[in-house]
Structure formats: C-alpha cells, structure tokens
Amino acid sequence: MELVDRYLKAVAKALPEAQREDIIRELSEDIRSEMEDKAHELGRPLTEAEQQALLRQHGNPLLLAARYHQDHRTLAFGRQLIGPVLFPFYVKVLSFNLGLTFVVIAVIFIALGASGQKVGFNNILTTCLLQLLIQLGVVTLIFSLIERHLTKNPDRWDLSACGGLRLDVKMEKNITLPIDRSQWISRFESASIIVASTIALVWLTGVQRYPFLILGPAAAFLKLAPIWYQVYFPIVLLTVAEIVRATINLVRPDWTLFRAVYSVFVHCGGLAVVYFLIKASSWVMAVDSAAGEYARTVGIVNQIIYYALLITGIFSTVMLVVRVTRLIRGPRSHARATGVGATAKEGN
Amino acid sequence: MTPGTSNHDLFENLRLELRRGSLVLAVLAALRKEQYGYTLRKTLSEQGMAIDEGTLYPLLRRLESQGLLLSEWREEEKRNKRFYRLSADGKMILKQLLAEWQSINSSLSGML
Numbered sequence: 508m509e510l511v512d513r514y515l516k517a518v519a520k521a522l523p524e525a526q527r528e529d530i531i532r533e534l535s536e537d538i539r540s541e542m543e544d545k546a547h548e549l550g551r552p553l554t555e556a557e558q559q560a561l562l563r564q565h566g567n568p569l570l571l572a573a574r575y576h577q578d579h580r581t582l583a584f585g586r587q588l589i590g591p592v593l594f595p596f597y598v599k600v601l602s603f604n605l606g607l608t609f610v611v612i613a614v615i616f617i618a619l620g621a622s623g624q625k626v627g628f629n630n631i632l633t634t635c636l637l638q639l640l641i642q643l644g645v646v647t648l649i650f651s652l653i654e655r656h657l658t659k660n661p662d663r664w665d666l667s668a669c670g671g672l673r674l675d676v677k678m679e680k681n682i683t684l685p686i687d688r689s690q691w692i693s694r695f696e697s698a699s700i701i702v703a704s705t706i707a708l709v710w711l712t713g714v715q716r717y718p719f720l721i722l723g724p725a726a727a728f729l730k731l732a733p734i735w736y737q738v739y740f741p742i743v744l745l746t747v748a749e750i751v752r753a754t755i756n757l758v759r760p761d762w763t764l765f766r767a768v769y770s771v772f773v774h775c776g777g778l779a780v781v782y783f784l785i786k787a788s789s790w791v792m793a794v795d796s797a798a799g800e801y802a803r804t805v806g807i808v809n810q811i812i813y814y815a816l817l818i819t820g821i822f823s824t825v826m827l828v829v830r831v832t833r834l835i836r837g838p839r840s841h842a843r844a845t846g847v848g849a850t851a852k853e854g855n
Numbered sequence: 856m857t858p859g860t861s862n863h864d865l866f867e868n869l870r871l872e873l874r875r876g877s878l879v880l881a882v883l884a885a886l887r888k889e890q891y892g893y894t895l896r897k898t899l900s901e902q903g904m905a906i907d908e909g910t911l912y913p914l915l916r917r918l919e920s921q922g923l924l925l926s927e928w929r930e931e932e933k934r935n936k937r938f939y940r941l942s943a944d945g946k947m948i949l950k951q952l953l954a955e956w957q958s959i960n961s962s963l964s965g966m967l
Contacts, residue, residue: 530912532928533892533937537908540893566909574909575916 510558511538514568520693521572530575538565569657569695588651590658597650600703604646608638608721614811615725622803641720645709649702692760700753708746715739722791728801729808730794734787738780745776767834774827781820785813878906880956882914883949886924889940891931915939923948 515538519531542561546553553561565571573592582589582597589597612634619626710720715736719726752769756762784790790812793801881904885895892912899906918924923945928937941949 526916532935533912534908536891536934536936537893537896537912539934566907571909574913 510555510562511535511542514538514562514565517568517693517695518572520695521569522575526575538562582647582651587654588647589654592657593650593654597646600650601642601646604642605639608642609635611721612638615722615729615808618804618807618811619725621807622801624801624804645706649706653702692756692763692766694757694760697753697757697760701750701757704746704750704753708743708750711739711743711746728794728796729791729805732787732789732792734784734790738783741776741780745773745780748773748776767830771827771830771834774823774830778820778823778827781816781823785816785820788813790816878904878910878914879918880949880952882906882911882918883923883941883945883952886939886941886945887949889938891936891938895939918945 515531515535518534519527522530542553542558545557545561570592576591576595581587581591581594616626616631714721718731722729752766752773756766789809791805791808793805881899881902882895885898890898892908892915896906896908896911915924915926919926919939923942924939925942926937926939928935
C-alpha cells in the first residue's frame with residue numbers, strides 16, 4: 508500500500524489545511540476498499556502495476572485536491588488565464604512578492620519622511636502602481652503558462668512525481684534495500700524552486716541595471732552601495748546553484764542525501780554573503796548631486812537595512828545549525844527506526 | 856477547432872450541467888439507507904450514475920454542511936469508515952426535490 512500512501516501524500520499537500528486530515532482519512536478508506544474489492548475479484552493481491560493503474564483512474568492529485576477547495580475564483584481576460592486549481596498558489600506568490608516590494612518602498616518613504624524630505628502622494632502612488640503592474644504582469648504570465656500546460660495535459664502526471672517513486676529496473680534490483688521512499692523529494696517542490704529562483708534571477712539582473720525597480724522614485728537621489736555590486740556575482744552563483752540542485756532533484760527525487768549536503772553548502776555560501784554585507788556598514792548612498800541634502804535619509808535607510816541583515820544572519824545561522832544537526836542525526840535515527848545496522852542507502 | 860469538435864464540447868458541457876443537478880438527487884436518494892463513501896459510489900455506479908470520488912466526497916461535505924446529511928466515523932470490519940445518512944431536513948428536502956423532479960419529468964414528457 509506504499510503507492511497509495513504516496514498518492515495520498517501528494518493530494519494532502521494541496522488540500523485546505525483545516526480539512527486535510529479528515530479528507531485524507533476518507534480518501535484513503537475509499538481507495539483501499541476499491542483495491543481490496545479488486546483483489547477479491549482477482550483472487551490475489553494486486554501487483555504494483557495494477558495499483559498504479561487504479562490510482563491513475565483517480566486522476567492528477569493536484570486536480571483531485573482542487574475539488575475540495577471552496578475557493579473557485581479564477582483569473583480571466585477574455586479566456587481563462589488561471590483556473591481554480593492554481594489560483595490559490597497564484598495569490599500566495601503574488602502577495603509574497605508584492606508584500607516584500609511594498610516593505611522596501613515603505614522603508615524608503617519612511618526614511619525620506621523622517622529625514623525631513625518632501626514625500627509627495629503622487630510619488631508614492633506612482634511607485635506602488637508601477638511595482639504592482641510589473642509584479643502582476645510577470646507572475647500572471649508564469650502562472651498562465653503553467654495553467655496552459657496543466658489544461659492541455661491533465662493526465663500527464665507520474666506517480667514518481669508524487670514524492671518520487673520510480674519503478675524502473677534499477678530500483679527493482681535494489682528492492683531489498685531499506686529505502687524510505689516517503690522521504691523522497693517532491694517534483695512539484697523542485698519545479699516550484701526552479702520557477703521561483705528563475706524569477707529571482709531575472710529580478711536581480713533587473714535591479715542591477717535599473718535600481719528604480721527596488722528604490723522607486725528614490726533612485727533619483729539614492730543609489731546602491733558598491734557592496735551590492737561585489738556580492739552580486741556570489742548571489743547569482745548561489746541562485747544558479749539552487750536551480751541546478753532543484754533540476755537534479757527533479758530528475759532524481761531519490762537523491763535526498765545529495766540535497767541535504769548540497770543545501771548545507773549553499774546555506775554556508777548565503778551566510779558568507781550576509782556576513783560581508785553586514786561588514787560593509789553602508790548599503791545605500793546618496794547620488795553625488797544630492798549627497799548633502801539626503802545624508803539623513805541615507806543614514807535612516809542604512810540603519811534599517813543593518814537591523815534587517817542582522818536578523819537575517821541570526822535566523823540563517825540557527826537554520827544552518829538545525830540542518831547540520833538533522834544531517835548528522837538523520838541516518839542514525841533512521842537506522843534505529845528500521846532496525847538495520849547500515850543506514851538506508853539512497854539512490855546516489 | 857472544427858464545428859464537429861465544438862458541437863461535441865457543447866454537448867459535453869450541457870450534459871454535465873444536466874447531470875450535476877441529478878447527482879444531488881441521486882446521492883440524497885441513495886442515502887435514505889446509511890452507507891459509507893465507497894459503497895455509496897458503488898451503489899450509484901450500479902444504478903448507472905457513476906461518479907468519481909473527486910466529485911462525490913466534496914458533494915457529500917457540501918450537503919453535510921447544508922444540514923441535509925449526517926455523518927459519523929465508525930469501525931466496521933476492523934477499519935474506520937465514515938458513514939453518511941439523510942438528516943431530518945435532508946428527508947424533507949429529498950421529498951420536495953423528488954416532487955419537483957417528477958413535475959419537470961412529466962412536463963418534458965408532454966413536450967417531447
């Protein structure tokens with residue numbers, strides 16, 4: 508029944524949290540009853556291939572979970588761009604992006620106001636509207652492309668994508684190994700990381716060329732300090748490294764140890780970047796023509812960035828300790844749980 | 856898109872629309888006798904009203920939240936199952952819906 512668990516796990520991920528446990532219990536009972544019925548009919552237990560075929564009839568886990576959502580909102584311009592399945596994810600991503608952007612804009616305008624500079628309502632409105640349009644356009648485009656793919660290929664899903672079950676010859680040869688497949692990395696998660704990291708990469712490149720994307724109208728008198736240009740390449744490198752890792756895990760979801768070790772290295776790289784940033788002590792500067800006039804604004808913005816970096820550094824260090832501890836303890840506890848001396852061998 | 860395909864899609868949409876209303880009636884009627892999800896699905900399928908679980912379970916939840924159904928988790932054959940049955944309101948609504956359905960049916964029979 509491992510296949511059923513994997514399928515249910517994939518459904519559960521996209522279910523409304525409040526009802527998740529109840530729905531999964533009921534679905535589990537339904538699928539298991541159906542399998543028992545079928546096995547009774549055949550007079551023997553179902554093979555894995557037969558179980559797979561039966562689960563396939565139940566449909567794409569994402570689409571099945573979407574039926575339980577009360578939220579049936581969609582986005583349409585003439586034709587439907589984003590359907591009810593992706594709409595909740597779309598709203599989450601858009602809210603996160605816009606939230607982050609508006610926090611940055613708010614910091615700049617608060618600093619301007621606190622330093623006695625004139626802040627026009629028109630400036631705030633124009634900046635917010637511009638950011639809203641850019642974010643709305645990019646996120647909507649990406650989600651509408653995913654929606655198009657999902658609509659065109661509703662049946663194009665694989666049980667191996669439900670947290671990663673592969674039934675190829677290689678796995679069958681290794682079937683005696685105590686492999687904990689429930690720990691495999693979901694392909695949906697890997698694909699999401701690729702999309703999110705690519706958006707981040709495009710945004711990073713954009714900010715480098717057009718600082719108004721992050722500074723808004725303040726780009727007329729503020730500029731990014733040289734430290735950002737020094738850490739730009741390492742940040743791009745870390746983002747690309749994450750895309751490479753997610754792409755590898757998209758193909759090999761069973762490489763969990765690879766992800767755990769790789770993530771520790773990427774995390775260390777990220778911490779190093781935060782360390783150099785904190786050391787810099789200045790992150791925005793006034794443009795030459797406005798150096799005197801905006802000195803106080805620059806001071807306030809830098810102060811806020813300093814505390815934000817400090818919090819990020821502390822949080823990131825704690826996360827790194829947790830990851831390393833899990834990495835060290837993980838195989839041992841697994842060995843204890845499975846009662847085997849050797850650790851569970853993974854695909855890599 | 857060819858006119859044939861377009862007509863087929865149109866028919867499918869209208870057929871689904873027609874069926875959607877009838878499904879509620881079928882589910883309420885089948886739950887005059889207490890059943891759990893899988894046996895209900897089998898009963899409906901045997902009566903020619905096949906319904907996949909992605910449609911049935913959300914529908915059951917909706918009808919329960921509207922007060923037309925009652926449900927309880929109970930152990931049967933060493934397994935926990937959720938049993939559904941009509942509530943008092945459900946029985947009353949089913950009676951009214953059946954009368955409505957019979958009225959529509961006789962009107963249509965007269966027209967066709």
